[in-house]
Amino acid sequence: MTQPELFIIGVLRALVEVSMLFLLGQGILALLAGSRRHGNTIYQLFVIVTRPVLKAVRKISPPQIIDKHLPFVAFFFLFWMWIGLAWLKRLYCEAHMLQCF
Numbered sequence: 499m500t501q502p503e504l505f506i507i508g509v510l511r512a513l514v515e516v517s518m519l520f521l522l523g524q525g526i527l528a529l530l531a532g533s534r535r536h537g538n539t540i541y542q543l544f545v546i547v548t549r550p551v552l553k554a555v556r557k558i559s560p561p562q563i564i565d566k567h568l569p570f571v572a573f574f575f576l577f578w579m580w581i582g583l584a585w586l587k588r589l590y591c592e593a594h595m596l597q598c599f
Contacts, residue, residue: 524544524548
């Protein structure tokens with residue numbers, strides 16, 4: 499017996515976790531590299547990977563949030579999305595009497 503909904507929730511939660519880790523890595527590398535971060539290849543990789551998340555958060559966030567603070571807002575938005583998906587997974591497992599955890 500398969501549970502495609504449970505699989506989708508798991509995949510979404512994993513994507514959110516990876517996005518959070520890339521934002522965290524980008525922030526740590528920005529602190530370590532300082533003003534020379536824009537010439538760093540790894541930092542450029544982080545920028546490319548996190549760009550879709552930052553664009554999505556920019557569209558849903560109010561215009562008062564400046565671009566400098568957008569990664570912080572994106573990280574906390576992803577964190578709450580991760581918590582929400584865990585709660586949704588728990589509800590799904592309880593409703594279908596599954597032992598998921």
